[in-house]
Amino acid sequence: MGGKAHGREGVCERWVHDPYFQFFTGEEFFQHAFPHERSDLSHWRKRLGDKLELLLAESLRVAHEAGALRSQDLKRVTVDTTVQPKAITFPTDAKLLHAAIKGLNRLARRHGVRLRQSYSRVAKAAAMMAGRYAHAKQFGRHQRQLRILRSRLGRIIRDIRRKIEGQPALEEAFALPLGRASQIRSQQQRQRGWKLYSFHAPEVECIGKGKASAPYEFGVKASIVTNNRRASGGLFVLHASSLPENPYDGHTLRNVIDRTETITGCPIVRAYVDKGYRGHDAQNPRRVFISGQKRGVFGIIKRELRRRSAIEPIIGHMKTEGHLGRCHLKGRAGDAANVILSAVGHNFRRILAWLRELLCLFLVQLWRVLAGPAPLNSPS
Numbered sequence: 001m002g003g004k005a006h007g008r009e010g011v012c013e014r015w016v017h018d019p020y021f022q023f024f025t026g027e028e029f030f031q032h033a034f035p036h037e038r039s040d041l042s043h044w045r046k047r048l049g050d051k052l053e054l055l056l057a058e059s060l061r062v063a064h065e066a067g068a069l070r071s072q073d074l075k076r077v078t079v080d081t082t083v084q085p086k087a088i089t090f091p092t093d094a095k096l097l098h099a100a101i102k103g104l105n106r107l108a109r110r111h112g113v114r115l116r117q118s119y120s121r122v123a124k125a126a127a128m129m130a131g132r133y134a135h136a137k138q139f140g141r142h143q144r145q146l147r148i149l150r151s152r153l154g155r156i157i158r159d160i161r162r163k164i165e166g167q168p169a170l171e172e173a174f175a176l177p178l179g180r181a182s183q184i185r186s187q188q189q190r191q192r193g194w195k196l197y198s199f200h201a202p203e204v205e206c207i208g209k210g211k212a213s214a215p216y217e218f219g220v221k222a223s224i225v226t227n228n229r230r231a232s233g234g235l236f237v238l239h240a241s242s243l244p245e246n247p248y249d250g251h252t253l254r255n256v257i258d259r260t261e262t263i264t265g266c267p268i269v270r271a272y273v274d275k276g277y278r279g280h281d282a283q284n285p286r287r288v289f290i291s292g293q294k295r296g297v298f299g300i301i302k303r304e305l306r307r308r309s310a311i312e313p314i315i316g317h318m319k320t321e322g323h324l325g326r327c328h329l330k331g332r333a334g335d336a337a338n339v340i341l342s343a344v345g346h347n348f349r350r351i352l353a354w355l356r357e358l359l360c361l362f363l364v365q366l367w368r369v370l371a372g373p374a375p376l377n378s379p380s
Contacts, residue, residue, distance in 0.1 A: 011041065012034045012038050012041075015034060016031070016032065016033065016034055045333060045334070045337065046333065048337065052336075052337055052340040052341065052344075053259075053263060053340060055340070055341075055344050056237070056239070056240065056263060056340055056343055056344050056347070057263045057264075059236075059344050059347035059348055059351070060236060060238065060263070060264060060347065062348075062351060063231075063233055063236055063347060063350070063351050063354075066233070066351055066354060066355065067232060067233075067354075068231060068232050068233025068234075068236075068350065068351055068354040069227070069231045069232070069233060069236055070231060070232070071266055073227045073229055073231040074227060074238065074264045074266040074268075075266060075267065075268060075269040075270070076227065076228040076229055076268075076269055076270045076271075076272075076304060077225050077226065077227060077228055077238060077260060077268055077270075077271050077272070078225070078226050078227075078228045078271070078272045078273075078307070078308050078310065078311045079223065079224070079225050079253065079256060079257075079271055079272070079273050079277070079311075080223075080224055080273070080274060080311045080312070080315065081221055081222065081223050081224070081243065081249050081252075081276070082209075082221075082222055082224060082315045082319075082324075083207045083209060083217040083219050083220070083221060083222070084219045084220050084221075084222045084242065084324055084325075084327050084335060084338065084339055085217055085218060085219040085325065085326055085327065086198070086201055086203075086204045086218055086219040086220070086326075086327050086335075087326050087327060087328045088197070088198040088200075088201055088204060088218060090218075091197040091198060091204075091218060092130075092131070092134075093130075093146055093149075093189060094126070094127045094130035094131060094134075094145065094146060094149060095127065096184045096196070096197075096198075096199065097123070097127070097146070097149035097150060097153055097184060097185070098123050098124065098126075098127035098149065099184075099198075099199040099200070100153055100180065100181040100184045100185070100199050101119060101120070101123040101149070101152060101153050101156060102120070102123070103177060103180075103181070103199050103200065104153075104156050104157070104160060104177060104178075104181055105118050105120060105156070107173070107174065107177055108160060111170060111173060111174075113160060113163050113164060113170065114163070115156065115159050115160070115163070116155075116159050117155070117159075118156075119152040119155070119156065122148070122152060123149060123152055123153075126145045126148045126149050126152075127145075127149065129141075129145050130142050130145035130146055130149070133145060150185055153181060153184070153185050154185060156181075157178060157181055157182060157185070160174060160178065161178065180196060180199055180202060181199070183195075183196045184196055184199065197218050198218075201330075201331075203220070203244065203331060203332045203335065204218050204219060204220075205218070205219070205220060205221075205244075205245070205246050206218055207219070207220075207221055207246055219327060219335075220242050220243065220244055220246075220327075220332070220335045221242070221243040221244075221246050221247070222240065222241065222242050222243065222324070222339045223239070223240065223241050223242075223243055223252060223256050224237060224239075224240055224311065224314070224315055224318075224343070225237065225238045225239040225240070225256060225260050226238060226310075226311050226314050228270070228272055228304050228307055228308070228310075229304065229307070230307075230310070232354065233350050233351060233353070233354035234350045234353070234354070235310060235311070235314050235350075236346075236347050236350055237314070237318070237343035237346050237347055238260050238263065238264055239256060239259055239260040239263055239343075240339045240340050240342065240343035241256070241259065241336065241339060241340070242332070242335045242336040242338075242339045244332050244335070248279075249273075249276040249277050249280075250276070250277045250278060250279045250280035250281060251280075251281055253271075253273065253277055253280040253281060253282045253288065254280070254281045254282050254283055257271060257282060257283070258283075268287065269287060270287050270288075270289060270301065270304065271287060271288045271289070272288075272289050272291075272304060272305055272307075272308040273288060273289070273290055273291070273308070274290070274291045274308065275290060275291055275292060277290060278290060289301060289304075289305050291305065291308055293305070314346070317346060318342045318343065318345075318346050321345075321346070321349065322341075322342040322345045322346055323338055323341070323342050323345075324338070324339065324342040
């Protein structure tokens with residue numbers, strides 16, 4: 001499904017118009033109306049809570065039953081963090097101001113609040129010219145367009161507050177959007193502290209991982225745990241979770257190790273991490289080895305520490321082949337669900353690859369038996 005189809009409204013709308021979608025969900029005849037309340041999807045997602053981890057544990061159980069993963073592979077793990085980007089555009093000042101103006105106009109029309117002026121065409125032209133002036137490095141003219149957008153947004157905010165004053169239902173409906181719009185209008189490009197990077201997704205955070213190709217990424221930090229030694233079926237994701245509010249990596253290691261042991265049911269003997277985990281809070285520091293560490297690193301530990309970087313291509317596969325590369329689900333609950341479901345999808349892809357390999361080996365052996373030379377008939 002595309003980007004819009006991941007939202008509740010998009011899924012419901014596509015289900016009504018797509019016969020393949022209806023057949024996939026078990027319908028025998030084409031339906032012309034959605035059979036449930038649209039809010040049922042959100043209620044169902046909220047009821048899931050932390051139960052998605054059971055699905056991850058089930059994928060590991062299936063891998064163990066298929067022979068692709070052994071119990072001893074779960075005792076040595078590699079832990080790393082990455083950024084799960086949100087499905088938002090790059091947050092420039094002009095885009096945020098224009099999005100706030102459009103969002104407030106849309107909300108006013110929905111609740112029947114008649115504005116003195118919408119400024120839709122003026123805001124669209126100003127946002128377009130701001131992008132052009134910034135590209136041409138004409139920053140004085142660029143700032144002039146931003147002032148136009150800020151002043152128009154302020155007029156809309158004040159107009160809405162005047163119109164809804166003394167109406168508790170409307171004041172409650174507009175409280176959160178007006179707060180977001182005021183934050184977007186007042187924030188500056190290089191200010192310190194909390195900033196809003198999306199009008200419709202306030203949970204988005206700006207995370208810098210030091211990469212030359214992407215100095216800043218907008219989404220949520222995610223923690224990934226894989227087995228260090230390659231199992232028969234490859235590297236499996238043993239634990240995956242979102243880390244909102246961008247915590248320091250070392251302060252998350254204790255909880256990540258505990259949750260991994262709960263899911264797998266196997267104690268972790270050694271964990272291998274990168275230098276971002278220095279000063280970690282693990283319960284047993286002697287079983288955690290950091291990249292570049294010299295003391296206590298010898299023999300098999302040295303070889304396993306060199307395999308720490310094998311988790312990087314696993315994260316890359318989860319982003320390109322799964323949905324970790326762009327989260328379309330709403331809110332922090334959607335971020336957490338998307339991380340776990342991406343890990344489950346990766347595990348099932350490894351299981352299918354393992355089963356395909358077993359099938360190929362079986363067919364090769366069967367072909368060798370059937371294509372072998374026929375025995376000579378004994379003389380009678």
